[in-house]
Amino acid sequence: MGDNEYLFQSNRLGFRLWRNDDLAPFSALNADEDVMEHFPKTLTVVEVKKLIDKLSQHHLTHGITYYATDLLETKEFIGMIGLAHQQYKTEFTPAIDIGWRLSKNAWGQGYATEGARRCLEYAFDHLKIDKIISVCTMKNLKSENVMKKIGMIKIGEFDHPDVHNHPTYQRHKCYQILNPNPSN
Template sequence: MSGNDTIDYLFNSERLGFRQWTDADLTEFAAINADKSVMEYFPEPLTEIQTTAFVAKQQIQMLTHGYCYFATDILQSGEFIGFIGLSHQDYTSPFTPATDIGWRLKKEAWGQGYATEGAMRCLEYGFKQIGLTDIIAVCPVVNLRSENVMKKIGMEKRGTFRHPGLKDYPDLENCVCYGYSANHFKG
C-alpha cells in the first residue's frame, strides 16, 4: 500500500502528485526552507514563522486564483518533496503582473528530473485547465540550475531586470525572466 492512497491530488504527472497545502506540511517544509543549499539563491533561509506565512499565502492564492505553488509529493511513496506550481506575482517589473511558475524541492529530490517533469505538468494545468494565456519564470541570473529548468521546459528568455524585492541583495537583484505563451505550448 503506497503512502498516497488517501491523498486527494488536484492533478498528477507521471511520478508526482500536486495538492493543496495542509498544516501537516509545515514542519517538513520549514526544514526545506532552513536548508542553506536549497535557499542558496534567496536572501536567507526562511524561519518557521516565514514558512507558515508562505503556506498561508499559497492557500489564499488557491482560493483567489485557482492555483498556487502546489505542495508536491512523489506518487509512489507519498513523500512530500516541496513545491512546484503557479503563483500570481504583482511586484513592479516589466513582466508583471503575471503568473509565475516556480519550484523548491528538498535537496534529496534534486537531480531526478522532478522539477522539469512537475513544471511541464503545471504549465499544462495552467494553460489547459485554468485557461492562462501566459506564464513567466524568474530567478537571479546566478541561479543556473533554475534557469536550466526554464530552458528544458521550453520557455524563452524575455530579458533581465532588477528585482525590486531583492534591491538590498546585489548578488541576487539582477534576475532573468523566461516566458511561455499558451499559443506556443506543445504539452
C-alpha cells in the same frame, strides 16, 4: 491519503493544497542553505508557517498556487511546484509565473522538470492561461535549466523590486512561454 486529494498528477508526482503536516518538512527544506543559495536568507519555522498560509490564501483568491508536491509512489512531500500571480512592478508583470523549490534529496531526478511541464499543461489546457513567465537570480543555473527544458525563452533581465540591499540577489532573468493553443 487517497490519490483524490491531488488536484492533478504527473507520472511520478501529485500536486495538492497545503496541509498542516507540511510545516515540518517544508521548514527543513527552507532552512537548508543549499536549497536557499539563491535567496537572501533561509526561513524560520514562523516564516514558513506564514508562507504556507499565503500559498493557501493565494489558491482561495486566484485558483492557483505553488502546490505542495508529493512523490506518488511513497506519498513523500518533496517541496513546491506551481503557478502564482505576480503583481510586483516590472515591464514583465503583472503576470502568472511558474516556480519550484524542492528538498535537496529530490534534486537530480527530473522531478522539477516533470512537475513544471505538468503545471504548464494544467495552466494552458485546463486554466486557459495565455502566457506564463518564470524568473530567477542571475546565478541560479539549475532553475534556469528547468525553464529552458520546458521550452521557455529568455525575454529579459530586471532588478527585482522586492529585493533590497542584496546586489547578488536583486538582478533577475525573466523567461516566458506562450500557450500554443491560445483561447482567443
